[in-house]
Amino acid sequence: MGIGKVSSLAVASLAKVNSLVKLSVNKINAVAASFAAAFTDDNAVAKSISTGTAEAVYISDSDGSYTYDHNDACTVSFWVKVGWSTALNTSIHLFSSTDVGAASAWNDLYRIYYTEQNNRLNVQWGHSGSGRKQQFWYFHDSSGMSTAYNAAGLGTSYWSATNRGNTGDDDYTLITITRGTSNSAAPANLKLYWNATDCGTGYYASGGGSGTPSMGNNDKQIFLGSTSWAANYNKSGDSTATKFNGVTIWDKVLSSAEVTELYNSGEPMNVEDHSAYSDCAGWWNFESDGSNEIDGGPDFDQINGSSTVEAK
Amino acid sequence: MNYYIVTEEIFDTLTKENISFMHKSIDKTKRLIVTIDTVNDRVRKFNNINTCSNYTFTNHSDWVGDGSGIETWELEDTEYIPEIDD
Numbered sequence: 001m002g003i004g005k006v007s008s009l010a011v012a013s014l015a016k017v018n019s020l021v022k023l024s025v026n027k028i029n030a031v032a033a034s035f036a037a038a039f040t041d042d043n044a045v046a047k048s049i050s051t052g053t054a055e056a057v058y059i060s061d062s063d064g065s066y067t068y069d070h071n072d073a074c075t076v077s078f079w080v081k082v083g084w085s086t087a088l089n090t091s092i093h094l095f096s097s098t099d100v101g102a103a104s105a106w107n108d109l110y111r112i113y114y115t116e117q118n119n120r121l122n123v124q125w126g127h128s129g130s131g132r133k134q135q136f137w138y139f140h141d142s143s144g145m146s147t148a149y150n151a152a153g154l155g156t157s158y159w160s161a162t163n164r165g166n167t168g169d170d171d172y173t174l175i176t177i178t179r180g181t182s183n184s185a186a187p188a189n190l191k192l193y194w195n196a197t198d199c200g201t202g203y204y205a206s207g208g209g210s211g212t213p214s215m216g217n218n219d220k221q222i223f224l225g226s227t228s229w230a231a232n233y234n235k236s237g238d239s240t241a242t243k244f245n246g247v248t249i250w251d252k253v254l255s256s257a258e259v260t261e262l263y264n265s266g267e268p269m270n271v272e273d274h275s276a277y278s279d280c281a282g283w284w285n286f287e288s289d290g291s292n293e294i295d296g297g298p299d300f301d302q303i304n305g306s307s308t309v310e311a312k
Numbered sequence: 313m314n315y316y317i318v319t320e321e322i323f324d325t326l327t328k329e330n331i332s333f334m335h336k337s338i339d340k341t342k343r344l345i346v347t348i349d350t351v352n353d354r355v356r357k358f359n360n361i362n363t364c365s366n367y368t369f370t371n372h373s374d375w376v377g378d379g380s381g382i383e384t385w386e387l388e389d390t391e392y393i394p395e396i397d398d
Contacts, residue, residue, distance in 0.1 A: 049378070089338055090376040091386065105385055115390060116377075117335060118397055129388060144396060203393070238378045 039270040044245035045286040047225025048306035051234040055305035058223040061298045066220050070213040071183045075250040077176040084237035086160045088116035092237040096228035099218045105229050108215040119158040123177050126213035133209035135185035135202040137192050147200025168266025170312045178253045196263035249282040315358035316351050317344050328394035333387050337374050
């Protein structure tokens with residue numbers, strides 16, 4: 001075989017290899033694009049207004065993958081579509097966490113709850129009645145708490161299914177609480193965002209509560225839409241089920257810009273694309289069940305009774 | 313602490329700064345209160361926080377809209393603030 005023949009064969013082989021590589025790259029790109037396009041957000045979890053374990057939505061962590069204490073920086077965020085009425089006249093628990101099997105609230109409690117009777121969104125953590133921190137914002141006073149008033153957009157009426165205030169897509173509101181490391185509910189350490197808007201200083205200028213919380217790192221149970229202790233698992237609202245979507249927990253204080261990014265102009269995002277994703281400890285999107293979108297993290301494996309994953 | 317149910321009219325005469333908890337009945341005619349003061353003109357007096365809470369569970373339709381009641385932690389933690397709670 002002459003050199004010319006060898007050269008032409010080599011050129012032909014290289015061209016073949018190139019075309020195969022190109023095909024493979026195109027194929028890889030196509031597969032990657034299909035994964036990127038796989039994020040959907042059609043569903044949410046609806047917490048039944050019926051109460052008790054048999055109706056609860058929760059994680060019962062048993063492997064230590066979700067723990068925190070009183071001075072761990074963290075952010076909790078979730079989309080919520082309010083289902084309660086103006087006649088609720090009591091509290092509804094949106095996010096509540098205690099030690100696994102907690103008999104009382106004071107087993108390393110962290111909770112975010114709304115008291116309909118006075119239109120307050122409350123945050124509280126602690127280990128006892130004399131070791132707790134708390135803060136609240138109210139939304140119906142344009143002069144006394146104007147920042148929260150403007151952020152929520154509820155006007156002078158209270159938060160309910162007939163008055164959801166400022167919402168993103170599909171009547172959902174993104175509620176985000178960021179907490180720093182100082183074991184204080186003072187505004188410098190604790191912030192509330194309604195959608196992407198900082199609600200400003202809470203009621204207690206120096207933080208509310210009593211004593212100094214001292215929480216452990218036992219396995220935690222997290223409940224959506226009810227209390228997380230004893231046998232009642234109540235305070236789930238009235239009228240219609242309240243829906244939750246895009247629940248995330250972060251190992252840091254999200255900045256205002258990062259909350260804005262998470263709000264994503266009102267549309268729940270693929271959190272993998274968030275700039276702080278490496279600090280995301282848990283993400284539950286409730287597309288088909290309560291699976292954690294982060295590998296190895298605990299699932300909302302208990303979605304019980306009339307509580308269901310359903311269309312947003 | 314003292315635990316009472318009072319009418320709206322009597323509530324208006326009380327010293328608000330001494331009240332640590334206030335919850336209106338569903339029909340808005342009565343108030344369940346926790347106060348350091350002694351109130352003689354009342355609808356009902358409770359011996360302690362537990363009997364007060366239990367009463368609201370038994371009579372929940374008068375006090376809450378979700379079929380539960382007012383729990384003891386709510387009586388302790390939901391601070392009444394006269395300036396913002398009407």
